[in-house]
Structures are given as C-alpha cells and as structure tokens.
Amino acid sequence: MSTERYTLKVGDLDAEIVLKPIRNLHIGVYPPDGRVRVAAPASMTRAAVQGALALRLVWIRHRIMEFQRQQRETPREYRAGESHWHMGRRYRLRAVGHGRSNAVATRGHYIEVTVRGSPSSRKVASAIEQWRRVDLAERAKPIIAYWAHRLGTDVPDVGIKRMSTRWGTCSIQSKRVWLNLALSRLPPSCLNYVSLHEVAHLLVPNHSADFLALLDAHMPDWRAAKAMLSELPYSHSGTV
Structure with a gap:
C-alpha cells in the first residue's frame, strides 16, 4: 500500500x-x-x-493541553531527560556543568542548560526560570506594542512574574501589563490573546459588553484561546 x-x-x-x-x-x-x-x-x-x-483546531488544542496538564501535575525535578514545555512544545532537559556562566537554549528537541560548577537541580531550575523570564519578556514586548498600536493607545511597560490566579493583569495608572511566567510554557496563541486582553483594559477597565466587543473586533477567535487557558491548572479558577 x-x-x-x-x-x-x-x-x-x-x-x-x-x-x-x-x-x-x-x-x-x-x-x-x-x-x-x-x-x-x-x-x-x-x-x-x-x-x-x-x-478541528479547538479540539486539537484541547487535547494537547490535556497532555500538557498531565505533565505539569508531576513536580519537576530538573534532571537530565525530564520533559519540559516551552512555547507549546515539549523538550527534553540536557544539563551541562562547569560553564563560565549560566546559559539556556533550545536545540532540536532539547533544552540545554549550562551552569557554573556542578549542575545541581537547584542551579538548573534557577537558570531555566531566569531564561524563561527574559525570553517571555522579549517575545511579549513586540506583541504588546502591536496591540497598543492597533487599539490606538500608548504602549505600556511589560513585566513578568509568577501568578496563582491570573494569566495577566493591567495597571491603568502605571500603564504596565504584568504577564504570568507560566505563559512561557504555552503556545504563542495564548500569549497573543492575553496580551490583547490586557492592552484592551487600558481602554475599557472592566469586562463589559464594550470590552468583549473590542476583543471580538480584533481577535474573533479569542474565546478559543480563553477556553484553552481555562483548562490549565495555572488559572486556579481565576480569570485572565
């Protein structure tokens, strides 16, 4: 055949x-x-x-998120060969010691981590978290700027931090968008949606009909992205 x-x-x-x-x-x-x-x-x-x-894209993403959720329910030990997600893709961890400084990069199907001294789990975990923060900020800033220009508002500052109940927040007074560090593990479509959502709050500070209409006008399929995020444990029943 x-x-x-x-x-x-x-x-x-x-x-x-x-x-x-x-x-x-x-x-x-x-x-x-x-x-x-x-x-x-x-x-x-x-x-x-x-x-x-x-x-069938919504169904496909839902199935992928189920597998990712199963992976995340097991605490990470940051050992060689362990699975880690980055930007919606699954990688194996490869740790190398005795480098001059900490360095993390994706190569093929691996996240390669170089640390100073012996590659202990604590050092590897710290290096990966710092890398995620920098990488997510670099990815997010042009996306935030794009949506700010599209919506006709000033470009806000962007910050990355751990959050337990939200994927992002927006401070209208300080003109700053905070993004959940966990977004670094998810597909780019999730980052794109959360970025639009938070920038839209600079114009409409609540979740009124005007706010939803703004999302509909600029991202007609935003509900699919929100549904994906609601399936993941990082939301903890909170709202984006």
Missing part, C-alpha cells in the same frame, strides 16, 4: 499528514507531547486537509 507523507502547519501547530487509499479523514493527537497525525484520502488536496484541521 503506497503512502505519501508531508508536514502541514496550521496556526502554530505542525501536523504530520499521511495520504492513504481511504475514504474518510482521521485526526489523531497522541501522547506524551500532543503529536498531531492526520490520515487523509490520497485524493485530498493540501488546502482541503488544512481546512479540515482548521475546523
């Missing part, structure tokens, strides 16, 4: 497409990292497969 394979990008997700002599399309999301695999009829065009994936 002959098959053709290719990779298709839908939003920020990569799906493996396998064309087979079958009649119907099947979409699977598989543990442990939420790998997306599609079995499609051999006669189905790429555009048609992409359209089918787009229609």
